[in-house]
Amino acid sequence: APLRTQAGVYCNVRPYGPITAVRCMPCLPYSQNKPKFNIDPKTGHIHSEMNSPGIQMAYANRLFLKMVHETGAVGRVAMKPTQAMEDGINAGLHAWLIQGTKFEVGRKYAVDPFEEHRENIEKIIALLPPDFKAGMENWSGRIEQHISDTNYGLLLWDLIDHQKCIVLATDLDGDRLTDLMADVSDPLRHFGGKLAKHLGQDVDMAKVWSDMGYTTGNGRDMTSVMHRMTGPAIHEQTLGSADAMLLRLLDGDESMGGTKQPYDPRIHFVLIRDAYLDANQGNEKLRKWLDEALATFDKVYSAQRPGFIEGYKALKEAIKPWGN
Structure with a gap:
């Protein structure tokens, strides 16, 4: 995480089939600072310290919205603003960025995370370039704000229905979502074969999968691009x-x-x-x-x-x- 922060990395974009994951990086909801890590010998309580870069979060949110605007894909926000402070800040930055735009928000978080964390979020906003939102007033598209867990099920529906979507997630949830994107097609094909066999059909599921318009394989061909605030993106x-x-x-x-x-x-x-x-x-x-x-x-x-x-x-x- 420190190396990525120093390199100016703010997100990892992974497109696969109809789904693209925009993963805020580094934005890890677990311990990042080993010297600060400690376990209290009396209570067994684990103490750790995080240092999630809020500026990078803002850049990732903006790229996500730009991609939704340019592609016409459904934008899904996968955060847990009521359970994790970092997610609250991230979702709040998202809420601030869509203010004054033409985005239509379907499902909304119960509480406006920007208002909930306004004082802290404005500290990040003050560090962003003055023209950070320039041109965004004309951006449009459909946004759905879901609790992060919900997106695992939605991802399956989107893949099955060929629904083009872009998912914005934290590092941890984005990692899990991209793993599912990579791994789920093989079991779906396996289930299709079992279903065909149950119906008395002997089919080549790889061919059926392709004939039905699906393009996802086993994840080995999933591209991964690290976007940086300055300089070219890193293909990794x-x-x-x-x-x-x-x-x-x-x-x-x-x-x-x-x-x-x-x-x-x-x-x-x-x-x-x-x-x-x-x-x-x-x-x-x-x-x-x-x-x-x-x-x-x-x-x-x-x-x-x-x-x-x-x-x-x-x-x-x-x-x-x-x-x-």
Whole structure:
């Protein structure tokens, strides 16, 4: 969290299928300051200290509203303003930002979080640029304010119904929401297969899923972009799955006795493509080369997924290096 704060990161945007999560960062509702962490030996009470950057919260809220305005997607606010002070401040910043705009708010929080925390929120507002809300008077769209927990169920409905939406959440809830976005399609496909079998049908659920217009896979192709207050956005990908795959390779059994599929590195190709296009806007020659490289990757990995070493060799032989 301190490194992200120093880099000016204010949110993480993750689009997947019809849903885009805008995750305030860093905004962690748990201990961030190890030297301040302590347990009282007499009572067992845990003491911790947080330092959530309110300015970054304001920037994340503004980006969320901008995306809702520009895309026409439903905007969902996933906060718990009545249970967490940080969520109250975050929701209050959101309430302040939509003042004087053309956004329509459907479901509303029972208490206006801006009025509830006005004195503290105005301390953050005083630190923002004077023109922070410039142009927002013409922004419009549909906003739904939900208690954060509700969005887990709503996310399922939105995915099933192809409802385009953008969800604004804190770091913790945003992490859980993006995990669900990544993981839920496999069990939905599995359930579809069981339902088809119950009805006496033998179907290829991957094909059915695609034929029905769904685009989400297993989350390995979910892009992740860190937005900063100044400077270019950072395209990133956590490498937990890659680490696990390397450990399996070192153990000598990548498939773990046939229980695991080979690693799918597509996300790295997607992120490399996005990052280079961001840094070289208007370079159609580069776009064409990157698109062809991604198409080659999909061809190599489209049928039975190769092992890591075999896949690397096949890609190296098939992709012509840039400039050659």
